[in-house]
Amino acid sequence: MGLKARRAVLIRITGLVQGVGFRPFIHRIARRSGVRGYVKNLGGSEVEVWAEGADGAVRRFLELLEHERPPPAELDEVNVIEVEPRGYREFRILRSGRQVTRRSQIPPDIGVCEHCLREVLDPSSRWYRYAFNSCAWCGPRFSMMYSTPYDRENTAMRAFPLCDECRREYSDPDNLRRFHAQGISCPRCGPKLWLLDGRGREIACEDPIREAARLVDEGFIVAVKGVGGFHIAALASDDDVVAELRRRKHRPQKPFAIMALDLEVVGRIARPCEKHVELLCSPQRPIVLVPKREEAPVSELVAPGLAEIGVMLPYTPLHYLLLMETRDKFLIMTSGNRRGLPICTGVEALEELKGIADYFLLHNREIVNRVDDSVVRLTDGIPQLLRRARGYAPRWIRVPFKLEREVIALGAHLSNAGAVAFEDRVIPTQYVGDMDCLENVEFLLSALKFLEECYKLSAKAIASDAHPGYVTTRLAASKASQLGVPHIRVQHHHAHIVSAMASVGIQADEEVLGVAIDGAGYGADGKIWGGEVMVASYTGYERVGHLEYIPLPGGDRATIYPARIVAATLSLELGPEHALKICEKLGLHHSLPGGRAELALAARSAPSAPQASSVGRFLDAASAILGICRERTYEGEPAMKLEAAARGGGLVGGLKLEVEDGRVVVREYLLRLAEAVDEHSVKDLAYTTQVRLGEALGLLAREALGDAHMPVVVSGGAAVNDYIIKGLKKTVGKLLLPRGIPPGDGGIAVGQAVVAGLSFFE
Template identity: 55%
Template sequence: MPGFSKIEKPFLLPMCRLSTMQALRVRVAGIVQGVGFRPHVYRLAVRHGLKGYVLNLGGSEVEIWVEGDPKQIEDFLYDLKNKTPRSAEIEEIHIQAEAPKGYKDFIILKSGTTITKLSMIPPDFGICEECLREVLDPSSRWYRYPFHSCAWCGPRFTVIEKIPYDRENTSMRDFPLCEECQKEYRDPNNLRRFHIQGISCPKCGPKVFLVDPTGKQLEAEDPIREAARLINEGYIVAVKGIGGFHLACLATEDSVLEKLRRHKKRPTKPFALMALSLEVAEKIAEVDDSARELLTSPARPIVILPRKPGAVSELVAPNLKTVGVMLPYTALHYLLLMDTRDKFLVMTSGNESGEPIIKDNDEALRKLGKVADYFLMHNRRIVNRADDSVVRFTDGEPVMIRRSRGYAPRWIILPRSIKSPAIATGAFLMNTGSVAVEKYVIPTQHIGDLENLETLEFLREALSFLIKTYGIKECDAIVVTDKHPAYPSRLVAEEIASKCSNNLVEVQHHVAHVSAVMLETASTEEYGIAIDGVGYGDDGQIWGGEVLYVGQGYERLGHLDYLPMPGGDMATVYPARILIGTLTRALGEEEALKIFQSNGLQRYLPGGLSEARLAARQTSGSPMSSSAGRFLDAVSTALGVSWKRNYEGEPAITLEEYSYGGNIISDSLLDAEGDTVKTYDFLLKLLQGELRHSPRDLAYTVQFLLGKRLAEIAREKGAKKILVSGGAAVNTPIVKGIRAIFGKENTILPKKLPPGDNSISAGQIYYAYLQGYI
């Protein structure tokens, strides 16, 4: 249980004497609503012979009143702390002695609206073994029921409209309980269904149905079986889950995947797979004990794993040796997979390219009608949309790529309470927002890249939910944003600040990266390495390969060399532009073009040699970048590994995977001079043919040395340990290079937040906290 070590008897209450105390008011914070906590307290109190009540309060905390024999109260408190329900997490318990009121029984009271202590809104929990067993049991009244859940599993965050977590405050209020469910709901001996708000059954719960792209319902005795049959025939089916729609199809048929990629306008970005079971997952990927633990956890994230050759179509994850796999987290998904021929499917987010995941039936028909052949829908409203979370392993450690379903909206605890609330709007790519209240930082679910109005509106919507839920008054809040003057997230921050004439607090992008890891470690000053794709630097250039010291203020201690970006954003899509810019800056236009052409690099530009000449002429006035991502993209292109960014980080991601099996060539392959890692010189040597080594060895060596050189700079500046963040902080060779200097124990990767831009909003808040703004 976070926040508590295991309590051994005797448990002594601070400031209380049990010999004279016969009644206590106990308030519990954590994940204690929507997880069967009140029924659990009821059973504990009855077991220990106590009287009183338990109720949800308005802040989603729980209040308990117990009175009776002091020894029985002591035993009750011990069990309360040490025997929580499966999905509950207790963070704090506040105890106050009271005069007994003479309660005759112990009862569960109707929820209140008073907010005395904040508590976490529970995330969604994957289906538990008990519920799945009942769904698969022909003698069970939940046989093949796709919405079965209990105290231990099912949707929470995605169905809640407001706190406290009661049925009438969720989208389940649309489905009044039938007589049988009501009986179980009222039965204190029913461990999994007593006072559980999300329960239902085929008689009273949501219904599933199958429609064509016009919305016409298909006659089908079992819509899920029919959807599986259609998928087996090669059709694409849009499936409504708990956080939004997926597009589901066979993962072994090239023609089906070609169609999906064409209609979704997603040429190479990998698709996630959903496998029926661990046994099926092990047929398509290498699954070790750490991966098994993640795959079967209540969060049920997508886990990126080495894929087994030939198990799935190459079009699932083009040019990659890995594949993202998850297990079914609802009965609906399990039943669908069970009737498919392969027992695994592509299960990718249902959205138009660049837009948020779709949550409503009408919107799905409108926007996915040209992609999906059929739609497996249901009539339960999704309140808060949530993409699947993604986790990978970096040098053996699990690291989040995307934090959403199953993890959001968990909070992170600050070292002390804040004097005013805060609202942060994050970055441009992989956006999240965050709020801070009392002593908690609460990030939103994954929002996405702010490339369009729909995603920007999603950011507003997600922040508004947290602001309302946690009772934040916008005019009392400090508003925090990125320093970049043109980020769309800044527009949201300015809108909030302008309502009350609040000043904006600006936080440099990479300082926010390091600050996010500091939040997890509750540090007040640290050395950090921030390595990612893009961030607005204090000098007006593009940063992304930085050694920083963050505390009261911050200092940039070192960085990668600046590389030219002719054409600006075009150079991020076609890294060959970075190569021609580097050559032109060093050798002049004509010599640069000769070397560029002799390497055959013109084939990596849509306009060929003519575009290369244009880029060469753009070099003198181009932006400059110290970004690790852009350097790795350039190396990937120069080695002929990957040369177009169809999705964020593609050339760098492909380079990492390509490099596995490579060896360290020489420690001097990539040098540093003073506070600068000489990436510019490396590219010149590579392009001029001075580095005649195996491409795989070159790829591995340069990534490893990039991490090592940045770590050496940090060590020379006085660092004894190092925090690592940024999108490239998931790169195993780079992390190995950093650990070659600091060791594994003193190289700190984030655990609760992703190292990429998903964590920027939380880092923005923590930096504002360190400076005393909140």
């Protein structure tokens, strides 16, 4: 057939198309349809295809491209251009190019597929008990990438040249899962495992995984190097082991995650619904918060005071083999780090985890990009990300408009993540953590740098929170000065609402009624906000309602010991003496290091104390009054335990939060709650407090809406609370919650990036 009888198309494809077996798939459908040409990866994580042949063959190829794809692949854009045929004689997978024609998605890590796991468990397979088995459809991706495009030479697997047998499979077009799969290996050519004791001496053993499992069963604590960092593995069924792990990690109350071998084991310790199961089995394999069974063989010390436990399934053969060898078939599998520091990834673990881990199960594949486990819960039956990391990062958020400029956003302060933005895409970094230690700040900057370099970003604005004291605000100012671009400071709660708006596809010219509920954010009046109702667009907002301000005597100390908030709030209502009598009757002085003297000081300093309209601080105070949690040892603890205590509760008649002059009246409510403690059950009072708060915020929203019709968007760390959302829905009807990003500060950089990307400035 002459060139004139041929048709040719040049196709550029973006989406999740690198690291998912997409080039081998293109090669297969090219052979099936009879076209010739090539497919190759490009430097922006996109794929380029040249297909030529008879018109019918090209049409068949395009039909197959539209209707078929590898399991993990996702297509965002397929751009087809008619071109002149070149006379190719075959269809080939070409060496990747470095040029960027269109920017596409960097592949996240993908949980082990059923096919690879079956090979690992099959005694006749050459991958039998091989901890690093993977294929085109599963395995590490982002965590082992140095750069784009996704080729073996740009990943940590370049240290492991393929053996002859793996090379044959890699080169075989008929091998569905291993043809041109970049991360494959086998026991002959892949990474190796070994076991060390706490002093760094190698333990002589035939099978390091079996030996590690035996040690865990004996009550030892083992650090396990995984995909994106280290885990600490320990028995979850033994009170003494869990108590010792808490002592070593200086983690008195914060819940530990559990990894369970399979769904049958999950069912022994928790009560998952269909949506929980779907999340547990998804390629992302996150930690999922699931109601725990009352009779579960899990120590109460794993998640003290909470109604749910965080459970995940094994996402690598290594984890599966380890759990398979243990007696319980489930273990604590918590992040391998010292409190407040990033998760360990390499040899530093031997020093950092000394005194925490008794033994270390190690391998020699480098972890290039640190990435912790993601955490998901259901709120009103809708999945909500609490921590966006492995499996989700660094996927992008598509917005329904084009940004005016490329942006780098540094996020806020607690549970932080950054973001970059260009065109109609925002890419959050993986979860980083709190910004009060240098190591996390360095982690944030390196995570942003990776995205900047992969996407060849040319930032024309730097965005941050408006809080003048945040490290990220100062970093943003410095970076903006270095680049000679504007530094855009975005009000905290406006950024929360914009993040949610962008994630659910609100158009650029739309306004919403935003309800932002969290612990703290710097307000435009210099006070602490956190219970806000605002009419918001992408570039501005008007505050139309909020929680009544309550005092925080001692500032941050009041957030640790919420009895101080109670004493000061009641003092404003009743005067110090009467307030102290009620507080002492509740036993609040016992929760303060300074006892009665500290309680009295808090009560008397109420008029001059910092003020907050914060939902988080209101919930902390209610939790303290009800005796549920009177000392915060981790972020959100009193509110989380208040939500757990409300399970099975009902409304207490006559106990309501009033709305006056655009404010939810919380001070009077806390007084009435304190008076009701002897008359009603804790679970009913906890339930009533949270549902009534949602109803009151809904009334504020309804008043602000009037006759107007606009979407109601809810965001902020407290937006995951089932009972608050229930109360809000009761009064305003349909709500929009964030999709694909955390409602808390882990998603706030998305909003900052969009505000800066759309705002007008000279």
